[in-house]
Amino acid sequence: MMPQLNSLLDAIPFDPADWPGSLALVGGSVRDALLNRTRVPLDLDFVCPGPVAERARLLARRLGAGFAVLDAEREIVRLVLDSGITLDFARQQGADLVSDLARRDYTVNAIAWDVRAGELSDPFDGRGDLTRRTLRAIAEANLVDDPLRLLRGYRLAAQLDFAIEPGTRAWIGLHAHRLAAVSAERVREELCALICAPTGADALLAAYRDGLLADWLPEIAPMEAIGPSGYHHLPLIEHTFEVIRQVDGAMADFAEQVRADMDRQVTGGHSVRTLVKLGALLHDIAKPPTSKLDPASGRMSFIGHESLGANMTRQILQRLKFSRDEERWVAALVQHHLRPGQLAAHWPPSNRAVYRLCRDLGQMLPALLMLALADRRSTLGPQVGKDDLVRAVELTGRLLGHYHTPGDPLAHPRILIDGNGLMAELDLKPGPRVGQLLAAIQEAQATGEVTGREEALALARTLL
Numbered sequence: 237m238m239p240q241l242n243s244l245l246d247a248i249p250f251d252p253a254d255w256p257g258s259l260a261l262v263g264g265s266v267r268d269a270l271l272n273r274t275r276v277p278l279d280l281d282f283v284c285p286g287p288v289a290e291r292a293r294l295l296a297r298r299l300g301a302g303f304a305v306l307d308a309e310r311e312i313v314r315l316v317l318d319s320g321i322t323l324d325f326a327r328q329q330g331a332d333l334v335s336d337l338a339r340r341d342y343t344v345n346a347i348a349w350d351v352r353a354g355e356l357s358d359p360f361d362g363r364g365d366l367t368r369r370t371l372r373a374i375a376e377a378n379l380v381d382d383p384l385r386l387l388r389g390y391r392l393a394a395q396l397d398f399a400i401e402p403g404t405r406a407w408i409g410l411h412a413h414r415l416a417a418v419s420a421e422r423v424r425e426e427l428c429a430l431i432c433a434p435t436g437a438d439a440l441l442a443a444y445r446d447g448l449l450a451d452w453l454p455e456i457a458p459m460e461a462i463g464p465s466g467y468h469h470l471p472l473i474e475h476t477f478e479v480i481r482q483v484d485g486a487m488a489d490f491a492e493q494v495r496a497d498m499d500r501q502v503t504g505g506h507s508v509r510t511l512v513k514l515g516a517l518l519h520d521i522a523k524p525p526t527s528k529l530d531p532a533s534g535r536m537s538f539i540g541h542e543s544l545g546a547n548m549t550r551q552i553l554q555r556l557k558f559s560r561d562e563e564r565w566v567a568a569l570v571q572h573h574l575r576p577g578q579l580a581a582h583w584p585p586s587n588r589a590v591y592r593l594c595r596d597l598g599q600m601l602p603a604l605l606m607l608a609l610a611d612r613r614s615t616l617g618p619q620v621g622k623d624d625l626v627r628a629v630e631l632t633g634r635l636l637g638h639y640h641t642p643g644d645p646l647a648h649p650r651i652l653i654d655g656n657g658l659m660a661e662l663d664l665k666p667g668p669r670v671g672q673l674l675a676a677i678q679e680a681q682a683t684g685e686v687t688g689r690e691e692a693l694a695l696a697r698t699l700l
């Protein structure tokens with residue numbers, strides 16, 4: 237037996253001999269083992285003839301694992317162990333294992349390994365394609381059967397660093413419009429995995445060029461009309477995908493400080509890193525409709541596109557059924573992405589400006605800084621000199637410093653007086669006035685004009 241498969245056998249958290257009847261591992265775990273790729277947490281897909289659900293339920297009980305039926309009709313169930321390992325069991329489709337494999341998406345995903353007999357079944361030469369680093373569809377009809385596979389192709393190719401075989405790519409182009417029929421949730425998950433892959437920006441651009449994003453992200457195509465500008469030395473569409481690429485570079489500049497922030501999950505299940513990359517994809521989305529030719533300079537101007545961009549971003553994230561929280565994050569990234577650049581342009585930034593940015597972004601600040609820096613790195617061309625980038629990096633470091641310092645007066649100002657205290661001292665009724673006074677006190681505190689409770693109250697009195 238191949239050594240890679242041996243270690244996969246060791247990772248199976250039960251003895252396959254205890255399973256009544258034959259049992260085969262298929263899909264990503266076999267593919268990744270043969271490629272020597274490790275994945276954490278492990279996700280094992282088993283196929284077996286005969287009844288599945290009851291046997292898997294018993295196994296779940298024995299392992300103390302969570303149990304869920306994913307598809308009652310086709311008998312697909314999932315066990316989730318405390319360690320995070322997921323075991324999916326599915327009843328074999330068709331008369332035998334080969335006909336089950338023949339219904340799958342790509343040859344490299346159609347290799348089965350009988351874990352009891354120790355035999356490999358590879359009817360479509362998936363191993364040959366692994367060696368050639370090629371993603372090849374098993375059949376055109378399989379792509380049509382489940383059009384999500386069209387997008388999966390780009391995602392898998394980007395994750396594995398494989399090329400899509402030309403015939404397969406032609407089929408994908410031919411059937412691209414069918415992705416419109418797939419559920420938003422499934423498309424969303426593939427897009428997120430795709431954009432986060434190491435070569436995700438290029439794969440996403442290829443998917444767009446092959447027509448796969450036409451229905452889900454029709455806002456991208458109008459960007460093609462915008463050429464290089466005073467802001468970007470690249471045409472807008474190229475700039476956009478370059479920013480996605482540069483997000484990783486921006487994060488690498490601040491690896492220690494931002495790593496934990498970027499891997500944190502926002503309610504809805506995606507990491508901040510994913511949301512920053514989506515922010516990169518959408519940050520200039522409103523430019524085409526708002527751009528105007530300035531007759532004096534002969535250049536396009538994009539004044540006031542940020543809030544329109546935030547609104548368009550919200551619509552797009554709703555269309556893809558992201559959570560409310562994720563929608564709020566990405567819209568904020570799009571809306572505020574120019575602000576770090578504005579701070580860097582008026583060096584050194586005032587305490588008031590730093591305070592306001594920290595206040596408006598809160599825990600989204602590191603994410604915004606990564607997007608703004610990626611944007612800056614990707615505009616490095618004739619118009620933007622190295623000095624600008626040095627300044628942008630310095631600003632990012634400074635702001636992260638404020639953000640990561642507990643009790644920092646600009647990023648985490650101490651509350652001198654709260655709303656109730658203010659109302660009691662000044663005999664005020666609840667209302668927007670109280671909020672305005674509190675905001676004014678906080679800002680005065682950030683600029684050093686107010687340092688204690690009495691001064692805060694004195695300021696509030698003068699404002700009343």
Ligand SMILES: Nc1ccn([C@@H]2O[C@H](COP(=O)(O)OP(=O)(O)OP(=O)(O)O)[C@@H](O)[C@H]2O)c(=O)n1
Nearest residue numbers: 263264265279281339340341345346382384385
């Ligand atoms: N739309 C789909 C989804 C899955 N599969 C098959 O089901 C297997 C398991 O699917 P999944 O767990 O979604 O993906 P993996 O291939 O395991 O890879 P990854 O976990 O990286 O997504 C795939 O390998 C493939 O054989 C398929 O044919 N068509």
